[in-house]
Amino acid sequence: MSASGEILVVALDPLLRKVVAENVTPFADGATVTSISQTRATPERLSGAAIVVLAARDADFAGLRSVFALVKAANRPTLLVTAGESGEGRAVAADLKIGGSDHIAIPELDIREELRAVSSKLESAIRQARRDRPRNAPAPVQPQAAPARAPMPSAPEKPRPVEDTGVPYLGTVICIGASTGGTDALLTVLSGLDRNCPPIAIVQHMPKDYVPDFAKRLDQSCRIDVELAHDGQALRPGLAVVAPGDRQFRLRKGNKGIWTALGESERIGGHCPAVDVMMKSAAQELGKKAVGVILTGMGRDGADGLLAMRQAGARTAAQDEETSIVYGMPKVAFEEKAADTVLPLQKIASWISGVTLQLPK
Known part of the structure; x- marks a missing residue:
């Protein structure tokens, strides 16, 4: 009782x-x-x-x-x-x-x-x-003064942006896909990355009207810069881009660097944007100079794309069952051998930092 x-x-x-x-x-x-x-x-x-x-x-x-x-x-x-x-x-x-x-x-x-x-x-x-308590309810505790609410801590001042040297970025890109529970999981991962980390491309399943605010909140909470991706956006160290909620999202690479490409609005595998689409483009364009991560989420989106990345030589990881809000997407990625490692959420940022140091420049 x-x-x-x-x-x-x-x-x-x-x-x-x-x-x-x-x-x-x-x-x-x-x-x-x-x-x-x-x-x-x-x-x-x-x-x-x-x-x-x-x-x-x-x-x-x-x-x-x-x-x-x-x-x-x-x-x-x-x-x-x-x-x-x-x-x-x-x-x-x-x-x-x-x-x-x-x-x-x-x-x-x-x-x-x-x-x-x-x-x-x-x-x-x-x-x-x-x-509105019914009459047969237990006797209420005598009310006491409500505890003073602590003021919300202000976000730490973001360091100055990484200096643009004018040289096209052709290094490693981190690709992260997530769905249910991913908003908090992404905050945990991005908060653990260094200001000068490689650029990050993100697909988070979310209604399109909420993606801009989500990107803004990540930006306010992390050392790195986080922006809503636009078509033709050049990637650089210290920048994470979040795919809009109504366009398929791909990565492209050329002599002028690595940039984003927004495509069709049709759902692929039930999703727009789809993690599979982003990761397959990374496998094709970047090969071994990429890192793929599947976080918590329902369904199987991302498993095929992560497998393509691994087969192209990229390092890949999936969140473990214990720390996943929904162990769907990471589970399929693990079962289909798309992930070369499985990690608790709290260790993914340090793993990303470690593997990116080992990849070819």
Whole structure:
């Protein structure tokens, strides 16, 4: 049985569970905030909670169906936090009779920043849930003064841009593909790279309208420069480019350097842009002077492209199962022998730095 006054955060995704709990805590007014997985959401646990906060990404809804039914039966004040662009969140809210003010929907970008941006809405929903408590609820904990919220740390000042020598860049390029969970994974990887690292080309599955803001947030959080890619953009050390959300994205190489090429808008393998398309172009244009990485994500996009890169002599890696939010894309890459190494997320940046030093200049 939950402690009296407990706010219970339930989510399948461990990262989402952690971040939602962190953002609820400042508004808990002395109540205990506990986060649990869907397997621990028993009827007794739910019915004993003062407030239930359900959190789900688009990929999580199927795995939470039984929990939704238990929450509905428990009849506790409930908040719903959804990250993504599908309509399933609205359908779940309607089924659980969760009003619009108690359904907090955010894009699946940097979920920490997205939740901070709606902190006032989250605070209002928590306070309303307390007022709406059914009469048979456990006695509330006497409210205490809410802890002062620490000011958000300002982003460190970005170093001066890498000097443009005027000489075309013809060195190594790092290619990274990701999908579900990739926004946070990419931040971890890029934050660990040196300011003078080789250029990076990124395909992240994401609705096109959110890609510019995502690139901007990465730029503000990392030592390297991060930009939304445009057609014909020259690559240089210390620069990462993120493929737009509605064009196939390729790399091209010539005497004048290495540059980006935006192509058709048709989906390939179900995706536009597709990781496979970017990585196959890297295999063809760059050969062994490339590094390929597949991060967390659903499906198999990137496995064929990463295999082509490896067969062309490139070094390749896939994120391991334990640190992947969704072990789909990395799993296929591993099973098809496209990755020559498998690494936890926290070690990928150092691996990239190490292998790029060994590649031909």
